[in-house]
Amino acid sequence: xxxNDLVLSLGAAFRGSIDIIRESVPKKEKLSTLALxxxxxxxxxxxIAQGELGKSLRRDPMTMSQAVRALQNAGLIxxxxxxxDRRVKRLTVTKKGKQLGETLQDEENKLLNNxxxxxxxxxxxxxxxxxxxxxxxxxxxxx
Numbered sequence: 001x002x003x004n005d006l007v008l009s010l011g012a013a014f015r016g017s018i019d020i021i022r023e024s025v026p027k028k029e030k031l032s033t034l035a036l037x038x039x040x041x042x043x044x045x046x047x048i049a050q051g052e053l054g055k056s057l058r059r060d061p062m063t064m065s066q067a068v069r070a071l072q073n074a075g076l077i078x079x080x081x082x083x084x085d086r087r088v089k090r091l092t093v094t095k096k097g098k099q100l101g102e103t104l105q106d107e108e109n110k111l112l113n114n115x116x117x118x119x120x121x122x123x124x125x126x127x128x129x130x131x132x133x134x135x136x137x138x139x140x141x142x143x
Contacts, residue, residue, distance in 0.1 A: 010131075017111060024107040025100065031074065034059065035067045036104060042077055042091045043101040050079065050089040058142075076100060 018033045025031065031039075034057070041053055054064040068091065071077040076097035082088035093101060116124055 010134075017108075020111055021104055021107045024103050031070060032067060034063065035070050038064075038067055038091075039071060039076055039093065039097055039101055040104060040108075043093045043098065043105075046092050047090050049082070050091055053091065071097070 015033065018036065022030070022033070022036065025036070037057060038053065041057070042048060045053075050064055050068060051061065054061060057064075059067075068077065068079055068089075072079060074096075075094055078092050078094060079089045080092070082090050112124075119127075
């Protein structure tokens with residue numbers, strides 16, 4: 001397996017898992033993979049700065065702004081200026097966003113439970129560790 005195979009496989013696996021999770025989203029609320037990732041991350045870290053979230057998701061400011069705007073237009077998140085630095089936008093989830101986030105989290109849990117039955121917890125834990133180390137490696141290359 002080449003390094004290209006690794007990167008392509010990781011990307012395909014991520015998109016495939018998100019596509020399964022997206023099936024739980026009502027048709028009228030179909031959002032991009034990035035928008036769903038933002039929603040879940042904001043729900044986990046309420047008040048996170050948009051720029052900080054963009055760095056962790058490895059997305060440029062323009063792409064982040066478009067995805068955040070789609071979430072705002074759908075009534076799923078709020079963006080407010082930071083009280084100390086008005087240039088910083090802090091993101092929070094609305095009640096509607098929280099409900100969708102819970103649905104997405106339930107679907108994610110179902111997917112992981114099915115994987116756990118197939119792979120076993122030890123293999124999943126090792127995979128999580130390996131992917132986290134790979135992510136850290138990539139982050140260090142970018143710094």
